[in-house]
Amino acid sequence: MTRYELTRSVLVRRLLTSRWPQLGVQLLLLSGLILVILAGLLGSPVGNRNFAIVMVWIAWWGALMLVAVPLFGRLWCSVCPLPLPGEWLQRGAVLGPRGRGLGLQRRWPRIFRSLWLQNGAFVFVALFSLPVLTQPRLTAVLLAGLVLLAIAVSLVYERRAFCRYLCPVGGFIGLYAQAAPVEVRVRDADLCASHKIKTCYTGSAAGYGCPWQVYPGSLATNTYCGTCMECLRTCPHDNVVVNLRPAGADLSVGRGRGLDEAFKVFLLLGSGLAYAAVLLGPWSAPRAAAAAVGSTSWLVYAAGFLLFVVVLVPGLLALAVRLGLHLSRARSSVTHALRALSPAFVPLGLAAWMAFSLSFVLANLSYVPPVLSDPLNLGWNTLGTAAMAWSPYGAGLFPWLPIAVLSAGLAWTSRRAREIAGELGGGVRLALPVWIVAFVLTIGLLWTLVG
Amino acid sequence: MSPSGPGRRYLALGLPVLLGTAVLALPAPRPTAPPRARTIRIEARSFEYLPAGVSVGRGDLVTLELVALDVVHGAHIDGYGVELTADPGQTARTTFVADRPGIYRIRCSVPCGPLHPFMSGTLRVDPSDTLLRAAVLALLAVAAGVFLAARPKAVTAPRPARTARS
Numbered sequence: 339m340t341r342y343e344l345t346r347s348v349l350v351r352r353l354l355t356s357r358w359p360q361l362g363v364q365l366l367l368l369s370g371l372i373l374v375i376l377a378g379l380l381g382s383p384v385g386n387r388n389f390a391i392v393m394v395w396i397a398w399w400g401a402l403m404l405v406a407v408p409l410f411g412r413l414w415c416s417v418c419p420l421p422l423p424g425e426w427l428q429r430g431a432v433l434g435p436r437g438r439g440l441g442l443q444r445r446w447p448r449i450f451r452s453l454w455l456q457n458g459a460f461v462f463v464a465l466f467s468l469p470v471l472t473q474p475r476l477t478a479v480l481l482a483g484l485v486l487l488a489i490a491v492s493l494v495y496e497r498r499a500f501c502r503y504l505c506p507v508g509g510f511i512g513l514y515a516q517a518a519p520v521e522v523r524v525r526d527a528d529l530c531a532s533h534k535i536k537t538c539y540t541g542s543a544a545g546y547g548c549p550w551q552v553y554p555g556s557l558a559t560n561t562y563c564g565t566c567m568e569c570l571r572t573c574p575h576d577n578v579v580v581n582l583r584p585a586g587a588d589l590s591v592g593r594g595r596g597l598d599e600a601f602k603v604f605l606l607l608g609s610g611l612a613y614a615a616v617l618l619g620p621w622s623a624p625r626a627a628a629a630a631v632g633s634t635s636w637l638v639y640a641a642g643f644l645l646f647v648v649v650l651v652p653g654l655l656a657l658a659v660r661l662g663l664h665l666s667r668a669r670s671s672v673t674h675a676l677r678a679l680s681p682a683f684v685p686l687g688l689a690a691w692m693a694f695s696l697s698f699v700l701a702n703l704s705y706v707p708p709v710l711s712d713p714l715n716l717g718w719n720t721l722g723t724a725a726m727a728w729s730p731y732g733a734g735l736f737p738w739l740p741i742a743v744l745s746a747g748l749a750w751t752s753r754r755a756r757e758i759a760g761e762l763g764g765g766v767r768l769a770l771p772v773w774i775v776a777f778v779l780t781i782g783l784l785w786t787l788v789g
Numbered sequence: 790m791s792p793s794g795p796g797r798r799y800l801a802l803g804l805p806v807l808l809g810t811a812v813l814a815l816p817a818p819r820p821t822a823p824p825r826a827r828t829i830r831i832e833a834r835s836f837e838y839l840p841a842g843v844s845v846g847r848g849d850l851v852t853l854e855l856v857a858l859d860v861v862h863g864a865h866i867d868g869y870g871v872e873l874t875a876d877p878g879q880t881a882r883t884t885f886v887a888d889r890p891g892i893y894r895i896r897c898s899v900p901c902g903p904l905h906p907f908m909s910g911t912l913r914v915d916p917s918d919t920l921l922r923a924a925v926l927a928l929l930a931v932a933a934g935v936f937l938a939a940r941p942k943a944v945t946a947p948r949p950a951r952t953a954r955s
Contacts, residue, residue, distance in 0.1 A: 386900040472903035617907045622837030625907055701867075701896060702906050728898055733867040736894065738813070741923045745809075745930040752934025760938070773931050784923045789842065789892045789911040 378478025400699035411518030424492030516588035530555030545571030600680035608651030610690035668764035689747020693740035801936035824848030833862035863898030
């Protein structure tokens with residue numbers, strides 16, 4: 339596949355390897371995070387008037403899902419403010435390596451070196467998401483809790499164990515970053531093999547060893563690379579580069595995926611569908627139940643949500659794969675074929691989340707200017723936009739824009755499923771049930787979004 | 790002889806795009822009933838509209854009555870730009886001609902509580918074929934994906950080396 343090396347430009351390489359631009363953005367976002375937490379705790383309890391709710395769940399979420407992840411992959415992780423205090427304490431520095439930091443620098447327990455904890459964290463947060471999405475205090479508590487957890491983990495374990503193994507948003511971004519048209523990779527793998535010291539992993543005076551615990555020489559997907567650019571700084575041969583590439587270049591069978599990764603694909607696809615149905619669907623009862631945490635109706639909702647995202651969607655796809663294997667008589671176990679075919683569902687999952695996000699982000703984007711003018715609800719009007727009335731943006735684009743996005747995702751998923759089924763030796767017969775399930779899930783989502 | 794290489798790609802991309810455009814551009818079916826005046830009453834309470842979905846015919850002169858049962862609620866109809874606000878216990882009215890068939894979201898336009906952003910309903914202007922057209926587009930998308938797929942190469946190795954997990 340053709341790639342264009344962005345870091346061939348001296349200016350781009352300097353911009354990416356210099357710590358100052360990254361630190362500038364990080365400090366800006368950390369200030370924003372502090373403001374969000376303060377606004378969540380002290381500001382208006384009305385979500386649409388509160389800086390925390392509007393900036394996190396409308397502005398940030400919209401920018402992340404509709405722009406950052408599809409176009410730039412894990413770029414957000416390189417500037418995310420949540421792990422910064424913990425990382426600075428762990429390193430004992432804000433910029434380059436110097437002296438000793440705090441903490442025990444233990445290795446993350448081998449038993450937890452997978453995505454299972456992250457999958458669990460995502461499901462846990464998802465169960466409480468409606469109150470968190472709508473109540474400023476809960477948003478503030480969640481974000482402050484994540485910062486504190488990241489500090490605690492950074493003080494016990496080495497590098498960015500929190501981001502790599504626990505952060506529920508990081509897992510989400512990592513999965514869909516595979517579809518992005520940018521990547522950090524090595525230019526010449528043989529050069530890495532002959533380089534004995536592996537400063538990209540161990541670190542040097544120029545930078546830290548990979549915080550994400552990845553050896554860039556064997557980096558094959560964007561899933562675990564946080565695009566922090568440390569390896570660009572530490573490689574003495576300038577062998578680590580940032581490429582522009584065909585979108586979705588990671589989504590092929592030859593990448594060796596674990597069941598944890600496959601499960602994440604199905605979990606997030608199911609969650610996207612469930613969120614759309616609960617939050618945007620025509621039924622008010624599930625919404626009310628999702629908001630009433632602790633009540634009997636919430637328990638029923640939680641059980642239904644878990645059943646759908648943990649059992650039904652993965653089970654349906656497993657059944658489709660089993661049927662496909664039976665029809666095609668391909669020599670593969672169901673588990674292996676399911677793992678291999680899982681990346682095919684990444685585009686549909688991403689499209690589902692984008693369609694869901696489009697449907698509520700644009701409609702609520704006009705809440706942003708007022709809270710920017712008066713972030714703490716103190717009666718300020720710093721930008722002159724405090725009294726701006728609500729008005730849905732892009733109303734004329736609905737429902738065709740979400741339909742177009744979903745159709746594109748479905749086309750991409752169908753293509754990948756066909757290619758992977760071919761590589762597994764199953765051909766069209768293996769792909770057919772998978773296409774049917776993808777089509778049915780898409781129609782289900784269209785029905786909830788379009789009505 | 791079937792097309793191959795770039796020709797196949799262009800065909801696989803171009804044909805669905807062409808057909809998709811045709812699906813979107815096809816004229817809507819004619820209404821089965823003549824236009825008439827209708828009054829639709831929607832009750833708004835606790836982040837829901839009752840009924841959640843209302844249907845009218847194309848060309849109908851629609852009088853929409855919004856009744857707020859608990860706090861102040863609003864109703865904004867996407868695509869029509871219709872907007873009205875009702876105080877608690879009061880009824881607000883507006884009249885418009887439903888001249889465009891399709892399914893349109895009704896959104897609460899007045900912050901009414903925590904679940905306000907998700908308070909919505911639908912206005913269906915018949916004959917609406919939005920979902921049908923969307924389903925045809927989805928079928929075309931599957932076909933495009935299948936034809937765009939690269940020619941398969943058999944791979945038998947079950948688990949190649951993965952990203953380092955130290």
